[in-house]
Amino acid sequence: xxxxxxxxxxxxxxxxxxxxxxxxxxxxxxxxxxxxxxxxxxxxxxxxxxxxxxxxxxxxxxxxxxxxxxxxxxxxxxxxxxxxxxxxxxxxxxxxxxxxxxxxxxxxxxxxxxxxxxxxxxxxxxxxxxxxxxxxxxxxxxxxxxxxxxxxxxxxxxxxxxxxxxxxxxxxxxxx
Amino acid sequence: xxxxxxxxxxxxxxxxxxxxxxxxxxxxxxxxxxxxxxxxxxxxxxxxxxxxxxxxxxxxxxxxxxxxxxxxxxxxxxxxxxxxxxxxxxxxxxxxxxxxxxxxxxxxxxxxxxxxxxxxxxxxxxxxxxxxxxxxxxxxxxxxxxxxxxxxxxxxxxxxxxxxxxxxxxxxxxxxxxxxxxxxxxxxxxxxxxxxxxxxxxxxxxxxxxxxxxxxxxxxxxxxxxxxxxxxxxxxxxxxxxxxxxxxxxxxxxxxx
Numbered sequence: 001x002x003x004x005x006x007x008x009x010x011x012x013x014x015x016x017x018x019x020x021x022x023x024x025x026x027x028x029x030x031x032x033x034x035x036x037x038x039x040x041x042x043x044x045x046x047x048x049x050x051x052x053x054x055x056x057x058x059x060x061x062x063x064x065x066x067x068x069x070x071x072x073x074x075x076x077x078x079x080x081x082x083x084x085x086x087x088x089x090x091x092x093x094x095x096x097x098x099x100x101x102x103x104x105x106x107x108x109x110x111x112x113x114x115x116x117x118x119x120x121x122x123x124x125x126x127x128x129x130x131x132x133x134x135x136x137x138x139x140x141x142x143x144x145x146x147x148x149x150x151x152x153x154x155x156x157x158x159x160x161x162x163x164x165x166x167x168x169x170x171x172x173x174x175x176x
Numbered sequence: 177x178x179x180x181x182x183x184x185x186x187x188x189x190x191x192x193x194x195x196x197x198x199x200x201x202x203x204x205x206x207x208x209x210x211x212x213x214x215x216x217x218x219x220x221x222x223x224x225x226x227x228x229x230x231x232x233x234x235x236x237x238x239x240x241x242x243x244x245x246x247x248x249x250x251x252x253x254x255x256x257x258x259x260x261x262x263x264x265x266x267x268x269x270x271x272x273x274x275x276x277x278x279x280x281x282x283x284x285x286x287x288x289x290x291x292x293x294x295x296x297x298x299x300x301x302x303x304x305x306x307x308x309x310x311x312x313x314x315x316x317x318x319x320x321x322x323x324x325x326x327x328x329x330x331x332x333x334x335x336x337x338x339x340x341x342x343x344x345x346x347x348x349x350x351x352x353x354x355x356x357x358x359x360x361x362x363x364x365x366x367x368x369x370x371x372x373x374x375x376x377x378x379x380x381x382x383x384x385x386x387x388x389x390x391x392x393x394x395x396x397x398x399x400x401x402x403x404x405x406x407x408x409x410x411x412x413x414x415x416x417x418x419x420x421x422x423x424x425x426x427x428x429x430x431x432x433x
Contacts, residue, residue, distance in 0.1 A: 152315075
């Protein structure tokens with residue numbers, strides 16, 4: 001195998017690593033892979049990832065998986081976790097959004113404009129982020145008549161909703 | 177002062193923020209299997225997980241700032257009660273669900289204002305942690321607000337108990353916004369921290385708005401208030417909490433899991 005082929009292969013393989021909790025999307029599609037670069041001379045792949053949530057328990061699993069993939073290509077991985085700029089659901093790719101929907105998870109709406117750290121002035125009663133106004137379509141039947149059961153679902157990044165048309169409960173990827 | 181000395185001087189300020197998140201995370205974790213519904217078990221565990229993530233980042237940062245090189249685990253598991261710098265609010269024993277929502281309403285309102293203000297911190301790492309955490313605590317505040325409204329504007333029983341919960345939490349609130357102590361002074365001088373008193377007005381405004389929506393009233397000024405947490409003087413429940421939290425690493429030093 002030539003060096004060029006290795007470079008392309010290993011970078012492709014890292015980008016294609018599935019998210020441990022939502023295996024239908026890749027870490028690149030989720031937007032947590034911030035950088036991936038091969039230092040051929042040193043035989044090292046430098047990877048920068050960012051957590052979705054501060055306490056995301058999948059980070060360690062993702063680091064291990066990156067190291068395994070690089071080892072399989074005879075290379076060493078140096079994985080850095082970077083907090084800034086903070087991850088936002090706006091970084092999830094269109095393909096990944098479609099994959100989420102097919103998997104039964106409603107993709108996130110646009111991250112709230114005032115979600116940034118610049119918020120200062122108190123707002124009127126913030127009962128329900130976004131005022132509960134955004135519509136979320138049921139990933140199964142497509143109906144937009146759905147309601148929130150809980151803002152915290154099976155993982156930190158998901159909310160639990162119910163479809164008022166087909167009656168099924170489903171996960172929604174929360175805008176962050 | 178050298179950069180190193182400045183960092184050491186304000187590390188106690190960052191430690192206070194870290195310990196608030198760590199100890200409240202532990203208290204919320206205690207709700208697992210005790211919440212009113214399965215969905216609420218998960219919600220409280222998720223809030224707890226966000227807080228433990230924030231505590232890990234903050235403690236790791238403290239270990240590098242104070243020059244001791246202590247890891248997040250050293251700081252969480254190998255310090256004694258008097259070395260913890262959290263406020264009394266977060267160490268209080270789990271009460272009823274209304275009390276937990278009253279505590280979360282105030283604490284998340286405080287954290288929301290705090291992390292927003294730290295966006296201008298001169299400490300780059302603290303700025304990054306705050307920007308990330310701010311997005312998370314908005315959801316915590318939202319969650320508490322919805323429950324306070326639901327319980328306050330619910331049945332007579334839930335209304336009375338939610339009102340009692342606001343009275344219960346009141347004596348612990350002032351400590352969050354207390355400017356005294358060398359740690360705050362050092363952090364503010366270095367341009368790293370914010371005066372806690374400056375967070376009172378935005379935090380109180382968001383709590384008051386929720387309380388009004390919930391058809392409840394803000395309790396009268398309490399007759400006593402907690403103090404001393406930032407200096408390591410704690411109330412009785414913290415020792416018991418630490419005994420449980422630190423049991424394994426203390427009994428089996430160096431254990432990995």
